[in-house]
Amino acid sequence: MEEKNASNVHINIYGGTNQILPNATKAEQHFYYRAEQPETPAPDAQPRPWTEDDKRRLSLYLEKEESLQAYIATLAACTTAQQAGEAVAEMCANEPKMDSELIVKEKFIRLLLPFLVRLEKGKGIDNLRVNINNAWLGRKRQLRKPTIG
Known part of the structure; x- marks a missing residue:
């Protein structure tokens, strides 16, 4: 009987595309890539709910x-x-063109509404007026406080 000195080869393949070419002397692989622009918009190009007219009025x-x-x-x-x-x-x-009377007028508060996009509750004119008044009064009180130093 003739003895063969063959070695045992174990090949484990885990996914992907594999070729086993035991008798090949050369292998070539070609990749073709087609470059395209991604479909996702840039962060600054996100659509805004306000218009240029809204910005112009403000x-x-x-x-x-x-x-x-x-x-x-x-x-x-x-x-x-x-x-x-x-x-x-x-x-x-x-801002010098603004005063405490202007910021609580309905006309001015309506100018702000298109920009308050993340505000889910409390978008009513009266509610915003109350909060603007409270913030303005709190700011004035803060300026009047004597500093301890």
Whole structure:
């Protein structure tokens, strides 16, 4: 009987595409890639519920474009009517075209509504007016307090 000196080979394959070519002297593999732009929008390109007209109307009360963008971002981030009131009080304190009478008028509060996108409850004019008044009065009290030093 003729003896063969063959070695035992164990091949374990776990998924993927595999080729076993025991007698091959050469193997080539070609990959073809077609580059496409991803379908997801960039973070800044997310659709906004407010229009350019909404921004233009609010800009009548703000002097700088940077301030407009900052206040819009702040209003859009508000999740409660109290936070919205504080944001409006901040606007009033920093913008010369705004005063305490203007910020509680229905006409002005309606300008803010398109930007309050995360506000689920308390979007009523009266509720926002109360929160704006409270924030404004709290801000005035804070300024009047004597500092201990």
